[in-house]
Amino acid sequence: MAKQPASERRVRGSRTGRPIMALLDLLGRRWSLRILWELRGEPLTSRALRSACDEASPTVLQARLTELRAAGFVELGEGGGYALTPHGRELCETFMPLHRFAERWKR
Amino acid sequence: MAKQPASERRVRGSRTGRPIMALLDLLGRRWSLRILWELRGEPLTSRALRSACDEASPTVLQARLTELRAAGFVELGEGGGYALTPHGRELCETFMPLHRFAERWKR
DNA sequence: TTCCGTTGCTACAATTATCGTAGCAATACG
DNA sequence: CGTATTGCTACGATAATTGTAGCAACGGAA
Numbered sequence: 064m065a066k067q068p069a070s071e072r073r074v075r076g077s078r079t080g081r082p083i084m085a086l087l088d089l090l091g092r093r094w095s096l097r098i099l100w101e102l103r104g105e106p107l108t109s110r111a112l113r114s115a116c117d118e119a120s121p122t123v124l125q126a127r128l129t130e131l132r133a134a135g136f137v138e139l140g141e142g143g144g145y146a147l148t149p150h151g152r153e154l155c156e157t158f159m160p161l162h163r164f165a166e167r168w169k170r
Numbered sequence: 171m172a173k174q175p176a177s178e179r180r181v182r183g184s185r186t187g188r189p190i191m192a193l194l195d196l197l198g199r200r201w202s203l204r205i206l207w208e209l210r211g212e213p214l215t216s217r218a219l220r221s222a223c224d225e226a227s228p229t230v231l232q233a234r235l236t237e238l239r240a241a242g243f244v245e246l247g248e249g250g251g252y253a254l255t256p257h258g259r260e261l262c263e264t265f266m267p268l269h270r271f272a273e274r275w276k277r
Numbered sequence: 278t279t280c281c282g283t284t285g286c287t288a289c290a291a292t293t294a295t296c297g298t299a300g301c302a303a304t305a306c307g
Numbered sequence: 308c309g310t311a312t313t314g315c316t317a318c319g320a321t322a323a324t325t326g327t328a329g330c331a332a333c334g335g336a337a
Contacts, residue, residue, distance in 0.1 A: 082276035083269050084224075087203045093295070093323095096194045109314055120296045125315060135275075143304095143313055150275065158265045162190050168242075168257065169189035200294095200324070216285055227325045232286060250284055250333095 099155050106146035213253035
């Protein structure tokens with residue numbers, strides 16, 4: 064990944080300036096949705112989060128966490144451990160109905 | 171992409187058998203969310219969809235459309251043009267509140 | 278028929294993103 | 308001091324995505 068701060072990084076799909084595009088792009092990256100989902104309950108340490116995310120490689124997880132932190136959805140607590148910010152919690156609850164949908168959708 | 175039917179493909183994150191994981195994984199691939207979003211209104215031809223998706227490469231779009239069709243969210247009309255299935259429309263409306271959230275979230 | 282224009286879709290090489298493993302510096306506790 | 312955490316990074320290998328070009332099939336007009 065390009066060594067470039069997330070804050071300066073041009074978000075794919077945001078060229079139109081529409082926030083929904085930037086959001087869909089951010090959530091469309093690997094493990095983004097999953098991370099938010101796994102943090103919906105209690106805060107998790109980086110390693111606990113990794114275990115929850117099916118032992119995904121720490122490289123991507125750190126990249127996603129950096130992006131999600133820059134977006135203001137996730138924060139790193141003082142005593143360690145990642146947690147959702149109020150914004151992140153709001154976002155997470157927005158697509159929480161996906162759970163019920165998924166249960167009905169499973170073939 | 172591996173030349174392997176989507177139906178036989180092991181969905182990432184579905185190793186636990188939980189449908190939500192398979193869904194989060196499918197939606198977490200590039201352009202998946204965007205495609206569903208752009209199809210929320212009227213059906214679009216493959217090229218119209220490509221234009222709506224910021225001229226994304228047809229390779230990925232076709233891959234995503236194949237997956238979304240296999241998942242039962244998108245269908246290809248007889249006279250051409252992609253549209254949401256009832257399941258797809260239901261899914262799309264599930265995360266439709268993201269629009270309002272994104273408007274509030276934009277800094 | 279022939280000529281356009283459109284449809285869905287694919288080939289192919291180049292570029293990115295992700296994976297998997299290993300390990301670092303900092304901190305805390307005994 | 309050792310030991311075990313924490314968040315985080317290096318780096319080669321692999322997979323996904325991009326960008327450009329183009330194909331075959333179909334339809335309408337000339």
